Amino acid sequence: VTELSQGGAIPDLKVTPDRYLTVRYAGASGDFNPIHIDEGFARQVGLPGRILHGLYTMAQVARAQTDAAGGPEKLRRLTVQFRGMGLPEQEITVSGTVREVRDGVAVVDTVAEQGGSQIIRNAEAEVATG
């Protein structure tokens, strides 16, 4: 558990989704959009290949908070903007800094980056510190 104090950072979360992650996430989430699971379809619609589900990447942003805060119920709110696209087999790094702590709740400004570009930006988490 990380002490969440103003100006401090949460530990970076690093994860490399494997080749078949999008298939497992599709099954787990129920989102079978072929852009995530069908290489040929994805290329046909102009993508570089199968892309990650945005909500999978958001789940990594959430996990960075709950790992830092010490439990799932500590995460009270999370808002994100999706940009660009995440890809399998490339490392994602989630990093966050505590903007403020008020009334026992830390506001954590967070981004998820892959290959030098932000795939989630302007993420804001509210995390209970107690």
Added chain:
Amino acid sequence: LRAAMPVETKAVGKTYPPHTYAVGREKVREYANAVGETNPVHLDVDAARAAGYADVVAPPMFAVVYSAKSMAPAVLDPEVAINLALMVHGGQEFVWGPPVVAGDEITTTATVKDISERDGKGFYVFETVSTNQDGDTVCTGTWTNIVRGV
């Protein structure tokens, strides 16, 4: 040159029938494994009970699983008129209440919160409110879908 077609806003405020989702222990484990959760409260019943939960705890983002079936008719509603081929998920917010555990029954209602147009893009904002069997609001979701070239 084709004139831009304005977005259709008549569906704003429209609410869809609630959907109830029964949270299963193996589904929680499947989801937790897919997103890489290692906290045993999501995976191991004994660990969850030792931590004071009734059963394995759904990770917060499991909200997408129990909300999905209530969102589908809203996004697909001809009155909302989203061009699905040009739609991207632009933003997402969740606000969580008490934790969700296996055995809970979560009822979610979706509403069209806003439809607007900016810089040639259509913004379709939906809200889901999810309550458990005790009437507690466990999650409120705000889903922003963006359609290019409306």
